[in-house]
Amino acid sequence: MLSALLALATSSRSLPPPPLQFSARIVTTAHQLNATDDYPPRTRQLTVYYDFPARRSRVDYDGVAPHEPPKAFVRRYDLQFEWSVLELGGEKACQKSRLREAMPMPRWPEAMRLVGDEMARGRRCERWREDHGEEVVELLVERDGGAPVRLTTHIVDPSSPDGERSPLLSYEVLDFEPAAPPEEAFRMLASSTSPVFEGAGALRVEQCERVAQEMGFPYIHFLHSYYYT
Incomplete structure (x- = not known):
């Protein structure tokens, strides 16, 4: 009887909707990789600032391996514009591009x-x-x-x-943090002075090299295929 009641209580629950506004630190682990190898790294750390209603996102990657320099990606779907910042040998560089597509909506699978x-x-x-x-x-x-x-x-x-x-x-x-990140988090000043970088100097959008043919950057899947930007 108890097991039947527990099964009934479980079956009556619904998966909560995916949060639409938050900031978080996410650690990914590729379990099939060797932890002693430098590349590809078994673990990666990233910080995510996400605001789907405002149509903007930012993902900062810590440089956790020699072949994985720190970098930040900002996608301003609200402005149809995006950029990335990369630091090598203490020197920062950035690229920019038009953002042509709509922001992908997060989803949990109905079959869960x-x-x-x-x-x-x-x-x-x-x-x-x-x-x-x-x-x-x-x-x-x-x-x-x-x-x-x-x-x-x-x-x-x-x-x-x-x-x-x-x-x-x-x-x-x-x-x-289940709240909308401040708009300042999605500006060049904040992204180019992210804690993932060693250098404190800020960049300006005008300093960024334009991506060839405005092709933009690949999607970043930071929670499997359910959240990407």
């Missing part, structure tokens, strides 16, 4: 199902799962408020009778 509750980093969380057969995605969100805590993709061993899984890539969401 609740598999239970658990504690993570001292927080009561819900574990949601999407099963693609050979790939399984698990999402932890806070029970109160729905803030994302961790997202992990797994590969399923097809030869295993029990469907044994191995983690591929995880996204650990830290220092989550």
Whole structure:
């Protein structure tokens, strides 16, 4: 009887909608890579400033490996303009481009199902799962408020009778602030003086080299395929 009641309570819950305004630090881990290798790095750290209603985003990458210099990407969909800042050997450079497309809307998959509750980093969380057969995605969100805590993709061993899984890539969401970042965070001054850079000097948009044919920059997927910019 108790198990039936628990199953009923679980089935009646809905996955909270994805937050639309926040700032957070995200640590990604590629579990199949060797932690002792410099490149590609097994872990990456990035800071995300995200405001979907205002149509703007910023992602700062820490330089965690010799072949991964610190960089910042700002996309002002509201202004149809974007730029990136890169630091090599203490010297900063930037590129700019027109931004032609609309800001991608974040989404959680409709097929995700609740598999239970658990504690993570001292927080009561819900574990949601999407099963693609050979790939399984698990999402932890806070029970109160729905803030994302961790997202992990797994590969399923097809030869295993029990469907044994191995983690591929995880996204650990830290220092989550569920509020609109200030508009100043999406300006050149803030992005070119980000804490990820060693040099304190700021850049101006006029100093940026224009990307050839205004092709812009590749999308950044900072929470699997559910959040990208």
